[in-house]
Amino acid sequence: MGKFHREWLAATLGAACVLAAACQSDELLERNGTAGLNGSFEITQAGYPVNWAFFPNPEADSTLRVVFDSNQVVEGSHSLKLVVRPSDKLPALRSSQVAVQPGKKYRFRLSFRNEGCSLKVNRIVQDASGKTVRRQDFIIDTSVSSTDWETFEETLSVAQDEAQVLLVIIIAGSGTVWLDNVNFKEKV
Numbered sequence: 094m095g096k097f098h099r100e101w102l103a104a105t106l107g108a109a110c111v112l113a114a115a116c117q118s119d120e121l122l123e124r125n126g127t128a129g130l131n132g133s134f135e136i137t138q139a140g141y142p143v144n145w146a147f148f149p150n151p152e153a154d155s156t157l158r159v160v161f162d163s164n165q166v167v168e169g170s171h172s173l174k175l176v177v178r179p180s181d182k183l184p185a186l187r188s189s190q191v192a193v194q195p196g197k198k199y200r201f202r203l204s205f206r207n208e209g210c211s212l213k214v215n216r217i218v219q220d221a222s223g224k225t226v227r228r229q230d231f232i233i234d235t236s237v238s239s240t241d242w243e244t245f246e247e248t249l250s251v252a253q254d255e256a257q258v259l260l261v262i263i264i265a266g267s268g269t270v271w272l273d274n275v276n277f278k279e280k281v
């Protein structure tokens with residue numbers, strides 16, 4: 094693992110506070126118990142898509158601006174638009190945990206568009222307690238800007254000691270990132 098990746102990994106697990114309950118005062122999270130992953134970003138509360146945690150809190154820090162966007166859309170009628178500017182805090186967002194069953198395969202899909210940023214998506218697989226990371230992979234790692242949407246897709250085979258999946262998305266630099274159509278579907 095190179096220095097660059099180690100730094101990003103440290104950012105994922107450390108500075109972004111994305112997995113640590115102790116840092117939740119620095120993040121914004123609107124919870125909705127019935128909305129699930131909300132990977133199409135169609136369900137909002139107080140102007141923010143529910144069940145996604147944003148760091149730093151965009152209400153308190155202009156590093157990260159969160160927009161419920163209806164102009165650039167892949168699926169449904171809205172996408173998530175993130176406008177970032179350089180800061181010593183790496184803007185990040187974290188999904189809720191999606192339950193998966195050992196021995197099954199899932200198709201994971203995510204559409205993104207990047208203008209000017211470095212975008213990294215860490216797909217983390219945890220045990221049932223949610224306290225132990227069984228594996229994590231940077232499934233998207235790009236600094237390429239595009240005016241078109243791109244779609245990432247993978248098949249995730251779930252091992253015996255794995256029970257839930259979540260995403261941590263880190264955005265560096267200055268620019269805009271759009272996300273939409275994030276979903277896990279069991280492959281039959």
Ligand SMILES: [Ca+2]
Binds near residue numbers: 132169170171273274
């Ligand atoms: Ca959508």
